[in-house]
Amino acid sequence: MESYRKNQRVFWVLAGPGSFWLLFFFLIPLGIVWILSFGEKAVIDGKISITETEITWTLANYVRALADPVYLVIIWKSIWISVLATTLCLVIAYPVAFVIAFATPRWRPWLLLAVILPFWINLLIRTYALIAVFRIRGYVNFTLEWIYDTLWLNRLFGPFEPLELLYNDFAVVAGLVYVFMPFMVLPLFASIERLDRSMLEASLDLGASQLATLLRVTVPLTMPGIISGLILVFIPCLGSFLTADLLGGTNATMIGNVIERQFKAANDWPFGAALSFLLMYVTFGALALRALLSRDVGTRI
Amino acid sequence: MSIISIRNVTKKFVGITAVDNANIEIAANEFFAVLGPSGCGKTTLLRMLAGFETPTAGEILIDGVDVSTTAPNKRPVNMVFQSYAVFPHMTVLANVGYGLKVTGVPAAETRQRAEEALEMVQLAHLGERKPDQLSGGQRQRVALARALVKRPKVLLLDEPMSALDAKLREQMQLELTRLQEEVGITFVIVTHDQDEALSMADRIAVMQSGRVEQIATPELLYESPNSRFVADFIGKVNLLDGQVTGASDQGVTVDVAHLGKVTVPHSDHAQGPVSLAVRPEKIRMTVSRPDSGLFIQGRIVDWAYYGDTSHIRVQPASGLPMSVTVQNDTRSTIDNGDVGDQVWLSWQAEDTLVLDR
Numbered sequence: 075m076e077s078y079r080k081n082q083r084v085f086w087v088l089a090g091p092g093s094f095w096l097l098f099f100f101l102i103p104l105g106i107v108w109i110l111s112f113g114e115k116a117v118i119d120g121k122i123s124i125t126e127t128e129i130t131w132t133l134a135n136y137v138r139a140l141a142d143p144v145y146l147v148i149i150w151k152s153i154w155i156s157v158l159a160t161t162l163c164l165v166i167a168y169p170v171a172f173v174i175a176f177a178t179p180r181w182r183p184w185l186l187l188a189v190i191l192p193f194w195i196n197l198l199i200r201t202y203a204l205i206a207v208f209r210i211r212g213y214v215n216f217t218l219e220w221i222y223d224t225l226w227l228n229r230l231f232g233p234f235e236p237l238e239l240l241y242n243d244f245a246v247v248a249g250l251v252y253v254f255m256p257f258m259v260l261p262l263f264a265s266i267e268r269l270d271r272s273m274l275e276a277s278l279d280l281g282a283s284q285l286a287t288l289l290r291v292t293v294p295l296t297m298p299g300i301i302s303g304l305i306l307v308f309i310p311c312l313g314s315f316l317t318a319d320l321l322g323g324t325n326a327t328m329i330g331n332v333i334e335r336q337f338k339a340a341n342d343w344p345f346g347a348a349l350s351f352l353l354m355y356v357t358f359g360a361l362a363l364r365a366l367l368s369r370d371v372g373t374r375i
Numbered sequence: 376m377s378i379i380s381i382r383n384v385t386k387k388f389v390g391i392t393a394v395d396n397a398n399i400e401i402a403a404n405e406f407f408a409v410l411g412p413s414g415c416g417k418t419t420l421l422r423m424l425a426g427f428e429t430p431t432a433g434e435i436l437i438d439g440v441d442v443s444t445t446a447p448n449k450r451p452v453n454m455v456f457q458s459y460a461v462f463p464h465m466t467v468l469a470n471v472g473y474g475l476k477v478t479g480v481p482a483a484e485t486r487q488r489a490e491e492a493l494e495m496v497q498l499a500h501l502g503e504r505k506p507d508q509l510s511g512g513q514r515q516r517v518a519l520a521r522a523l524v525k526r527p528k529v530l531l532l533d534e535p536m537s538a539l540d541a542k543l544r545e546q547m548q549l550e551l552t553r554l555q556e557e558v559g560i561t562f563v564i565v566t567h568d569q570d571e572a573l574s575m576a577d578r579i580a581v582m583q584s585g586r587v588e589q590i591a592t593p594e595l596l597y598e599s600p601n602s603r604f605v606a607d608f609i610g611k612v613n614l615l616d617g618q619v620t621g622a623s624d625q626g627v628t629v630d631v632a633h634l635g636k637v638t639v640p641h642s643d644h645a646q647g648p649v650s651l652a653v654r655p656e657k658i659r660m661t662v663s664r665p666d667s668g669l670f671i672q673g674r675i676v677d678w679a680y681y682g683d684t685s686h687i688r689v690q691p692a693s694g695l696p697m698s699v700t701v702q703n704d705t706r707s708t709i710d711n712g713d714v715g716d717q718v719w720l721s722w723q724a725e726d727t728l729v730l731d732r
Binding site: 270277279282 | 425426427446447448452453454456457458460462463464473474477478518521522525
């Protein structure tokens with residue numbers, strides 16, 4: 075990497091477009107939002123304007139976000155829903171990644187394709203598809219009803235009562251798990267595939283059971299993949315609003331929905347900006363935790 | 376009684392037979408080597424002993440118990456892996472104690488036994504280190520201690536020296552022999568390095584394409600190989616093709632080009648086309664025609680000087696060139712010939728082997 079000093083022109087040609095993109099489409103807009111978060115609605119001709127914003131460097135937006143328990147409760151709930159969805163992702167994705175990593179080379183690309191395939195379909199369509207699965211007259215209820223009737227339970231307990239699967243926290247968590255699963259499977263697959271098989275064999279050879287081998291060797295050695303997966307799922311979960319919007323009920327709102335509403339329906343950009351930055355600080359906290367955890371992995375026995 | 380009995384064991388993978396009807400008996404406290412070229416099935420055989428592969432046919436007994444289908448964690452054997460497979464996320468001491476900890480040995484005893492095992496491989500001072508702070512040789516000692524601390528009935532070693540440099544390899548060979556005598560455990564080592572097998576093992580099984588070719592002590596394997604493959608694989612050998620013309624109490628008479636009809640001691644039945652085999656160091660090279668033994672005339676085509684010995688290739692009037700090893704036992708030996716010189720090669724009939732072609 076020393077050669078960029080010698081070939082400055084090549085360096086700038088290669089690094090230029092990316093740096094330009096980051097600066098103008100990420101850092102500067104982020105700065106604008108940050109400045110906006112210290113603004114308030116402009117007063118024009120003695121009336122509070124609906125559309126104009128004035129930067130007064132007030133902290134009122136942050137005070138409002140932190141003082142009104144409604145927002146803290148929603149942030150807290152968003153964190154919990156994200157934690158739950160991320161944990162479920164990990165629990166489901168680990169065996170999946172394991173199977174793919176240990177599959178024969180002939181099968182592996184197809185299994186990976188099956189994991190990545192949903193990416194090729196628009197998120198909105200995928201989420202709507204979940205509505206068809208979870209609604210009262212959806213596929214889950216159809217299946218349950220069929221099992222119920224086949225077992226003649228309808229003759230014992232009366233007709234099948236469809237489950238209310240949609241428009242609640244369950245639907246939001248299920249939707250998040252479904253949408254973000256590939257982000258968990260792929261880093262896990264990468265780290266499990268790199269795992270030296272003789273480590274697992276050595277553990278078995280030394281008398282450890284399959285479970286002990288998993289907990290004491292496989293999981294610690296694939297910890298980088300686990301942490302990457304957790305971060306890759308947790309952060310977009312926390313900021314997501316589409317899933318909660320479509321699958322959640324009125325009381326299943328996440329912080330992403332509130333922010334979206336501030337920018338659109340309420341037209342209160344400064345408050346929306348303040349909430350956005352609070353969410354970002356939570357994300358920074360998660361990343362700091364990651365750094366702490368991965369340093370831990372280095373020294374733990 | 377044998378500690379390991381491998382009876383009619385065959386292992387087939389899709390499309391190939393890795394091990395073909397192997398029969399091996401290994402005695403308790405023996406240092407046993409399985410030797411063969413890459414892909415001969417020796418590692419598969421070892422993995423079946425460890426339990427990572429299940430025989431397609433036949434049975435494996437360890438200490439009289441059929442373990443053919445026993446899981447690896449239920450067998451009284453431990454293995455030193457080719458890659459060492461030292462756990463990178465544990466300290467050296469935790470690595471060595473791992474096998475005891477997971478099987479419910481109390482923490483205090485685990486620590487004590489792990490420390491003793493580290494002392495045995497002279498790594499007691501490195502217990503708190505992480506594997507990535509160790510050299511290759513040290514990592515191997517950790518793998519060794521980790522396996523021995525379990526007090527297995529058999530220690531399996533899969534190409535343990537392949538990643539070490541020549542000097543360290545020699546040192547570890549001596550150390551392994553010392554350790555084996557010290558702990559009194561049966562060692563089964565798999566290697567493709569004949570020097571390693573010859574110098575360490577009590578007995579050696581030579582494998583080729585899944586079959587066990589010969590099981591013998593190093594001396595017998597070298598001096599009395601039972602096939603062309605073994606003769607050629609262990610050390611160097613000159614092979615002279617000929618036809619058996621008769622047999623008597625003295626041995627068999629073979630007609631060989633440039634040698635004429637020679638009679639060499641041979642106890643087994645032999646007829647038709649055979650090869651006479653003679654080791655390079657058994658051959659004497661002289662300028663004048665020798666007056667006894669078997670001899671052949673040729674021209675020196677190549678002279679490789681190794682300090683203690685010289686390896687010389689001599690081309691007879693026809694056929695393959697013959698290899699001769701000359702001890703440089705005086706400082707002037709080197710003056711005894713040069714490339715292009717006509718010389719006589721001679722050796723004794725009793726140093727000659729008759730091998731089927």
